[in-house]
Amino acid sequence: MPELGEVAHMAHLLTRYAKGKIVTAFSIDTADTIVFPAIVPTAKYVNQTITDVGRHGKYFWFALTTNHSAVDIVLMHFGMTGWISFNTDVDSHFFPMERSVNGKRPETYADPAKAQWPPKYTKFEVSLGNDLKFAFTDPRRLARVRFIDGIEGNIEEEAKKLEPLCRTGTDFSKPDRLSEEQFTEILEKRKVPVKALLLDQAVCTGVGNWMADEILFQARIHPMQRGNTLSPETKSLLYKCLCEVCELTVKLEADSSKFPESWLMTYRWSKRKKSDDRQTTADGYTVDFLTVGGRTSCFVPELQVYTGDDSLALQSPKSKDASKSKQPKEPKKEQESKKKMNEAQKEKRENKRKINEDIKTKDEMIRNGRVTRSRAKR
Structure with missing residues (x-):
């Protein structure tokens, strides 16, 4: 799933290639009422100018306006497999991480959009003149695209007052994020595993599975550890790592080739069944996996020590309930x-x-x- 960094990368591409240009055509798949919760006549957007591009967490948008003070925005969420492709070569490093080779882009990877236009699974297509086009695609139809008209004033602030942005939490890659004291107060109130808290979009919007694992690895916290059991020093370290990982991910636009070698992210994509053939970090530590909140979590047992009930810490990735984990076989x-x-x-x-x-x-x-x-x- 595209997370904070991938969304920042797309916002950068739209700013670079689409901002300031006039829409000459705007077509949508009117039959898809899942990706589009509400179908609107997009012909009204023709001859409007893309004047702004913004993002908040996993949501992003582009604004369209004529000479009026109010603007219309197209608000998007990629879901699991959504993306925007251009019909020309753009400076993009994006590729699906499930196709990676140890977290790196394979040399043989080719953008599916280059094979045909419009690309397969296109949900909407925008033409900008000079033969420049971009298309929103989504094979699994878990993405969402909403059309919001008549926004005045600060686009982001006004959009955050509306559904669904009003239900999102803090984007920790931005300066107006929660303070350390505010975040610590949430940790103490919520008696849930820290991994589940980081994935809660009402608290840490934009943080997805691999980012949560990275934050916990940098803070040396076990994914199953409950936030209210952390020491004051560890809570402070967690806040610091949360901000740093979010900021750097956005700065690098999720380009894994530029991530620090000390990051866990590049070692999480090669699961091994045999314990003696598991992936290891640059420092030689073994990478392991378990299930937390229904999501597979990557961690380093030697560095991220769980201080609670061992039966929970030993939960296997395929187990839905730690109490149902298999007992060791008898001789x-x-x-x-x-x-x-x-x-x-x-x-x-x-x-x-x-x-x-x-x-x-x-x-x-x-x-x-x-x-x-x-x-x-x-």
């Missing part, structure tokens, strides 16, 4: 011994049942006078 000899014992008990119960049935049958024959009691005894 083969003990298994065979138990099997023989069970078979012997089963045979004993069967013999006893047959004897009881034989006695019951003879008693019935005696009551019916078919045999004498002395004969029955024989």
